[in-house]
Amino acid sequence: MRDGMVIWDYQTADRNLILEWAKDIRLGKRDRGLLDQKLDALAALQFDMASHTHLVAGPLNNSPDKHIYKLRVNASVMIRIMLCRGPLPGESACTLLVGATERDGRLEPANAPAVAGDRRKEVLNDGRRFRRAHERFTRACERGQASSTD
Amino acid sequence: MSDSREPVNEDRHRQLIESFQDRETREGYAEGFLHTWIASQLATVRQQRGLTQKALAKTIGTKQPGVARMERDDYGKWNLASLARSAAALDCRLKVSIETYGSLVNEILEFTSPEYLQRPDFAHDPVFFPKYSRWKGLDAPGPAGYMRRQMEEWINQGAPIEQLELWLQGRQLPPAGDEVPPSHWLIRGLEGCPPEENQLVVTRVQELLFKLRRRGDELTMPDLELLEFVRARPVPEEYQPLLIEVHDQLRPAWGSRWHASRPDVQRLLLALADNQMATAACRRIWRECITSAEEELEVSVDFGLYGYAAMPSRPNAVEVISEGLEACFERFRGKQRDYYQFTAARLKAMYQLIGDEQFSRYLSQTAVELNVREPNMVAIQHSAEPTAWASTVVPYKDTFYEEAEMVRRLAAVA
Numbered sequence: 258m259r260d261g262m263v264i265w266d267y268q269t270a271d272r273n274l275i276l277e278w279a280k281d282i283r284l285g286k287r288d289r290g291l292l293d294q295k296l297d298a299l300a301a302l303q304f305d306m307a308s309h310t311h312l313v314a315g316p317l318n319n320s321p322d323k324h325i326y327k328l329r330v331n332a333s334v335m336i337r338i339m340l341c342r343g344p345l346p347g348e349s350a351c352t353l354l355v356g357a358t359e360r361d362g363r364l365e366p367a368n369a370p371a372v373a374g375d376r377r378k379e380v381l382n383d384g385r386r387f388r389r390a391h392e393r394f395t396r397a398c399e400r401g402q403a404s405s406t407d
Numbered sequence: 408m409s410d411s412r413e414p415v416n417e418d419r420h421r422q423l424i425e426s427f428q429d430r431e432t433r434e435g436y437a438e439g440f441l442h443t444w445i446a447s448q449l450a451t452v453r454q455q456r457g458l459t460q461k462a463l464a465k466t467i468g469t470k471q472p473g474v475a476r477m478e479r480d481d482y483g484k485w486n487l488a489s490l491a492r493s494a495a496a497l498d499c500r501l502k503v504s505i506e507t508y509g510s511l512v513n514e515i516l517e518f519t520s521p522e523y524l525q526r527p528d529f530a531h532d533p534v535f536f537p538k539y540s541r542w543k544g545l546d547a548p549g550p551a552g553y554m555r556r557q558m559e560e561w562i563n564q565g566a567p568i569e570q571l572e573l574w575l576q577g578r579q580l581p582p583a584g585d586e587v588p589p590s591h592w593l594i595r596g597l598e599g600c601p602p603e604e605n606q607l608v609v610t611r612v613q614e615l616l617f618k619l620r621r622r623g624d625e626l627t628m629p630d631l632e633l634l635e636f637v638r639a640r641p642v643p644e645e646y647q648p649l650l651i652e653v654h655d656q657l658r659p660a661w662g663s664r665w666h667a668s669r670p671d672v673q674r675l676l677l678a679l680a681d682n683q684m685a686t687a688a689c690r691r692i693w694r695e696c697i698t699s700a701e702e703e704l705e706v707s708v709d710f711g712l713y714g715y716a717a718m719p720s721r722p723n724a725v726e727v728i729s730e731g732l733e734a735c736f737e738r739f740r741g742k743q744r745d746y747y748q749f750t751a752a753r754l755k756a757m758y759q760l761i762g763d764e765q766f767s768r769y770l771s772q773t774a775v776e777l778n779v780r781e782p783n784m785v786a787i788q789h790s791a792e793p794t795a796w797a798s799t800v801v802p803y804k805d806t807f808y809e810e811a812e813m814v815r816r817l818a819a820v821a
Contacts, residue, residue, distance in 0.1 A: 285431065286429055286431035286432045286435065287431040287432065287434060287435035288435060289432060289435070290426070290429075290431065290432035290433060290434070290435030290436035290439070291435040291436065291438065291439040293426070293436060294435070294436045294439035294440050294443070295439055295443070295480075297515060297518075298439070298440075298443040298447070298480070301518050301519050301520060301521075301523070302443070302447055302520075302521055303520065303521065306447055306450065306451070306521045307480075309447075309450055309478065310443070310446045310447050310450060310478055310479055310480040311479045311480055311481060312443070312480040312481075329480075329481060330439075330481075331481050331483075332435075393422055393426065395426040395429075395432050396422060396425070396426060
């Protein structure tokens with residue numbers, strides 16, 4: 258038995274693009290801890306309650322795909338991760354599609370919702386190829402730092 | 408049966424312990440957890456009371472948008488006075504406490520659904536009301552506590568059978584993932600049920616088994632959940648006669664479709680095995696399983712052995728099992744297969760029966776060559792000599808220890 262939702266990361270060519278984004282924006286340790294907590298909370302609260310408490314917002318209007326939501330985490334930067342419910346039928350899950358930040362009401366990258374829509378379609382077509390089980394940011398980023406200093 | 412959640416939790420526990428070694432990481436996590444807790448518990452308990460944001464706002468002297476803000480994960484500006492007023496309006500108290508990070512790890516692992524945040528109001532607080540205190544763990548957090556409160560209320564209303572049918576269909580259960588079977592929630596919900604109230608549950612289950620016997624056709628998903636429940640909460644003297652009637656009704660009706668390898672047949676046999684008294688009817692069923700000439704003979708023998716081993720007393724066990732095993736080997740030889748696979752479950756059943764002196768002698772007189780072929784399987788190699796069941800054991804991996812130990816003890820007897 259497993260309670261709560263399962264969280265997946267988008268991947269392509271065996272590269273976890275969500276983790277790569279997190280490493281690129283150089284999140285501090287405190288922010289990584291906060292981000293991990295919000296994803297744990299999303300898994301536990303499930304979509305309806307997470308949406309009620311504004312942990313996730315959406316569906317976004319500025320995406321052609323009307324199934325894209327954003328995770329809102331106000332760390333030292335305004336983290337906004339584009340995600341969708343499922344998307345495979347019958348599963349209690351959500352998939353992180355694109356990492357983004359927000360400043361002055363503008364997303365960086367600005368096309369994050371549109372890209373998320375495209376990626377959601379890819380996951381729908383081939384879930385095994387385009388996503389993998391979510392990896393915690395604290396672990397993955399520390400591993401990345403360790404390997405870069407080696 | 409092992410809980411498949413355990414390794415996941417162990418893994419998660421280890422990850423949290425590792426990441427919390429860093430001070431900044433644990434502080435960031437703890438701050439986020441506090442915010443999530445305040446916002447989502449306020450919303451959860453308000454909904455539990457059936458209150459709208461507007462109704463709560465009126466009670467605590469603010470406007471609806473004020474409550475909506477307090478229920479936002481990113482609000483971050485709660486003050487003690489307004490939280491204390493909200494708690495009081497929800498017939499609860501506010502608790503503020505300085506805690507260790509160790510306790511946070513446990514809270515994170517236990518917080519797996521919104522129901523974990525629910526709290527009963529004073530009128531349902533078991534500490535103050537003996538009516539509720541008969542049920543244990545009624546105030547438990549999480550989905551289990553939620554289910555107990557639902558079932559306690561159900562029994563107070565006379566345990567209407569329609570509600571039990573809805574639960575068995577998977578409806579009105581805690582939203583904790585589709586893969587959790589309905590029977591699991593019923594079992595968890597009744598964990599705190601006092602014996603005198605459990606009788607009403609037994610009666611309702613009997614009524615459903617009776618309906619199933621009268622229907623006498625395919626076993627649907629709710630039927631299988633009912634059988635799983637019956638297996639987990641056995642009451643042999645109440646359930647056995649009905650289960651035998653269901654078996655005797657279905658088996659001839661299904662004819663050639665009756666196979667012990669079918670999950671629905673297995674569910675029925677297991678429910679009976681764990682709800683049996685030493686009656687001739689049960690012995691007849693297990694004997695049929697062990698000695699029958701079905702295609703799926705190995706599985707059938709498994710269930711026959713399991714059923715026999717679970718009987719309170721086992722007269723003629725040696726003859727029946729010897730006969731069944733000989734039949735197995737006869738069929739096995741006829742198929743020219745390289746080896747006959749012995750599953751761990753079958754070995755376990757045999758080991759339980761080894762307490763029978765005659766049966767031990769039977770095993771020791773025959774010859775076995777036991778050889779572990781795969782991590783999850785013991786293969787008994789075919790010997791040209793039916794009297795040659797060997798006794799050599801090759802443990803394969805640590806994970807296989809328990810099965811290997813059983814084999815070793817069997818061999819020691821031989």
